Amino acid sequence: MIHFFTPYHLKMFGTKSDPQVRNSGVAFPAPSSPSSQSNHRGGAIITDQVELRGSLAFDGNLEFNGHFEGEIISGGTLLIGADAILKGDIQANKVILHGKMHGNISATESIEVCDQAQLFGDVRTEKFIVAESASFRGRSEPLDGKATSPSFIPTFRHLSSKLA
Numbered sequence: 001m002i003h004f005f006t007p008y009h010l011k012m013f014g015t016k017s018d019p020q021v022r023n024s025g026v027a028f029p030a031p032s033s034p035s036s037q038s039n040h041r042g043g044a045i046i047t048d049q050v051e052l053r054g055s056l057a058f059d060g061n062l063e064f065n066g067h068f069e070g071e072i073i074s075g076g077t078l079l080i081g082a083d084a085i086l087k088g089d090i091q092a093n094k095v096i097l098h099g100k101m102h103g104n105i106s107a108t109e110s111i112e113v114c115d116q117a118q119l120f121g122d123v124r125t126e127k128f129i130v131a132e133s134a135s136f137r138g139r140s141e142p143l144d145g146k147a148t149s150p151s152f153i154p155t156f157r158h159l160s161s162k163l164a
Contacts, residue, residue: 055071057072057074059075060076061079072090080097081098094107096114097111099117100117110127121138123138
């Protein structure tokens, strides 16, 4: 499991005898996409120079721009950057995909497949958004397991009575 440290944690562990940690100048830049700006304040970022395999668990918000193979579990929001490539399964509160993903996603709040993103796998969520220029191959199911469809019977009865 990997733990991410925010600037607060770095300051908390820095001491007067360790000026390199205290004055490390670590900063988390603001994400570039408008969709992610409101959702990823104070989160961690994994750059495109990182390649990981295994299980990744985190709380809060994470912007992932590297390559990953395995399982991701979070109660927070996962933003998958445009250059990111993921193979595996994701369980999170919210997933925003800009890159490429091969695997299944389960999100309690929403899944958003943005412009030029590619998703090959099944999704389970309450809210599923796919941009017009995105690619999606798989199945989508509501999180509770059963879809509610509107009743068209009153409409058909109304139309039938007009025709008679």
